[in-house]
Amino acid sequence: MTSAVEQHTVLPPSVTEPDARQELRRLDEFITLAASPAHQAKLVSPDGGEVVLPDRVYEVLRDVVKAMAQGFAVNIAPLNAVLTTQQAADMLDISRPTLVKLLESGEIPFEKPGRHRRVLLSDLLEYRARSRAERQEILDELTASANRDGSDDIVDGFIQTR
Template structure:
């Protein structure tokens, strides 16, 4: 199993410093990281976006975990990540919806596979919502101007 290189950061009770950082991160310009020795390095936009998201979440009082994409997770960790029960995750795994390995008695899931699953589910929901929006969300009764009541 891959060693989990992750870190969870709990927000400070006083969010004043985070408010200052958030104000800086919302400016549409180049961002730089200044090292303790004074060296300045420009931050890539993807890293800038991640930092902005982390600060916003911490200002809301939420803990943030940063983990590599190749992190191997237990079914309980996968359930926590997806916000569903462990039996639901096991069913998704056994039905082949999400790939997994079983190096011993226990199933293991890659974080990247969970992220891919979330993307697929989000895309499917978007298609359904677009169809509902297009149809007005009403069932087709076959009779113009009438709605089914039963």
């Protein structure tokens, strides 16, 4: 029987749980050091049953452990999850009014089933990837231009010698 995956947030142990925090740090060290492409990771159930983890699943688990060991909460959501405008704005680290402008300009698709706008997580992640790629392209162009005209040698009004 397959159940639907729902969005939920997993909080790291609080400062009042030093044993759990230490256990997470040990697990983070172990999972980071044990990463070896020559061997596949396995999941062992409480009754001793084993199953080999696909590399991608292992990488996700490693990322979750690392984030929680650093004190970050982890949000687990299927790509078809529907977000409020505030949740979407938080994910992009922008204000809600700025997000609404992006929605209304057509930069990010949205639905408005009633009075409130809703954004698909997959559309938000696609926008974020596209936006990062565009910023990287602009930075690459600026760097190439600075290299061509020599302005990369000028720092605070002084010409650097190589």
